[in-house]
Amino acid sequence: MSGDSYPYAVEALDLGKKYRRGWALQECSFRLPAGCVSALVGPNGAGKSTFLGIAARLLRPTTGSLRLFGMEVSDPAALQRAAFVDQERPLYKGFTVAETLRLGRELNPHWDQATAERIVEAGKVPFGARIGTLSSGQRTRVALALAFGKRAELLLLDEPMADLDPLARHELSSLLLSEVAERGLTVLMSSHLLSELEEMCDHLVVLSGGRLRMAGYADQLVPAHRLITGLADPGPGTGPNDNGVLPSGFAERHTVIESRITGRQFTALIHGGSELDDSYESVEPTLEEVLLAYLRSTEAPALITPGAAVSATAVPASQKGRAA
Numbered sequence: 001m002s003g004d005s006y007p008y009a010v011e012a013l014d015l016g017k018k019y020r021r022g023w024a025l026q027e028c029s030f031r032l033p034a035g036c037v038s039a040l041v042g043p044n045g046a047g048k049s050t051f052l053g054i055a056a057r058l059l060r061p062t063t064g065s066l067r068l069f070g071m072e073v074s075d076p077a078a079l080q081r082a083a084f085v086d087q088e089r090p091l092y093k094g095f096t097v098a099e100t101l102r103l104g105r106e107l108n109p110h111w112d113q114a115t116a117e118r119i120v121e122a123g124k125v126p127f128g129a130r131i132g133t134l135s136s137g138q139r140t141r142v143a144l145a146l147a148f149g150k151r152a153e154l155l156l157l158d159e160p161m162a163d164l165d166p167l168a169r170h171e172l173s174s175l176l177l178s179e180v181a182e183r184g185l186t187v188l189m190s191s192h193l194l195s196e197l198e199e200m201c202d203h204l205v206v207l208s209g210g211r212l213r214m215a216g217y218a219d220q221l222v223p224a225h226r227l228i229t230g231l232a233d234p235g236p237g238t239g240p241n242d243n244g245v246l247p248s249g250f251a252e253r254h255t256v257i258e259s260r261i262t263g264r265q266f267t268a269l270i271h272g273g274s275e276l277d278d279s280y281e282s283v284e285p286t287l288e289e290v291l292l293a294y295l296r297s298t299e300a301p302a303l304i305t306p307g308a309a310v311s312a313t314a315v316p317a318s319q320k321g322r323a324a
């Protein structure tokens with residue numbers, strides 16, 4: 001089923017994870033084209049680490065299936081093609097940096113020592129220093145060196161920027177983008193801040209409360225929306241603090257993702273290309289405006305672009321249901 005040119009790096013179908021306290025991830029279905037750099041975004045507790053943990057085979061899903069390059073994630077061959085940088089950066093504290101890289105070389109058949117050393121050297125991290133004595137940003141750098149040294153085709157990075165200084169962030173983004181351009185690397189990296197990843201990523205996967213809210217290329221997600229402002233109709237009351245309401249019939253004519261009334265003015269983010277009344281102002285929203293609207297309006301349907309949608313027929317019947 002797999003092949004070097006398999007077009008999707010990740011395919012999740014009805015993926016879910018339940019802990020004793022409840023669902024951390026539910027009914028999550030999307031696919032990630034190979035070769036893209038995708039931001040896995042969502043507020044605290046959204047399920048990002050849970051998703052990455054399943055993709056790195058550290059967690060077993062409760063429902064559904066996850067495939068990497070067409071192979072079920074439980075297949076050891078799938079795992080060889082992915083590298084994971086855990087949020088906790090779990091490295092052996094008693095090992096030196098050089099010993100950590102040596103371990104990477106021994107465990108990974110396609111190990112690239114030169115790249116791993118280059119990443120460590122760029123941060124001026126001493127090879128003889130013990131991991132336990134490094135700052136959190138330096139530990140992140142060593143974890144990234146291990147991930148890049150593995151020469152995996154898919155990098156799963158859990159909050160890679162969280163403890164890096166601005167120079168190191170810039171260096172990491174250049175490194176990622178050159179690897180993507182040179183050898184078609186796919187990257188899925190999490191953050192709870194879109195602004196942290198926006199410049200690097202051409203693709204977006206958004207989770208909230210364990211559910212998928214958006215997935216697709218940013219340049220397809222944004223133009224599907226308009227940000228409308230106009231005069232609100234007076235509210236039902238007459239007092240000075242009464243809010244207005246959306247103009248009559250507006251919500252019936254347009255797919256309103258989110259609306260706000262401020263004084264006599266309304267602002268609405270709408271989806272789709274329905275005809276607009278001349279009396280309204282309409283602009284294309286920013287990616288952040290679209291993202292925030294979908295995160296705040298949990299009742300609005302999730303937005304999955306056709307290229308990111310995965311149907312039950314895309315996954316062989318033998319791989320559906322409870323994961324092995």
Ligand SMILES: Nc1ncnc2c1ncn2[C@@H]1O[C@H](COP(=O)(O)OP(=O)(O)OP(=O)(O)O)[C@@H](O)[C@H]1O
Pocket residue numbers: 019020021023024042043044045046047048049050051191192
């Ligand atoms: N081992 C666990 N046992 C019980 N609940 C857990 C466990 N791990 C995660 N959860 C819960 O699952 C939900 C999703 O957690 P997860 O760590 O995946 O979110 P996240 O999006 O990565 O959050 P953050 O941005 O804060 O790192 C949270 O409600 C969390 O409390």
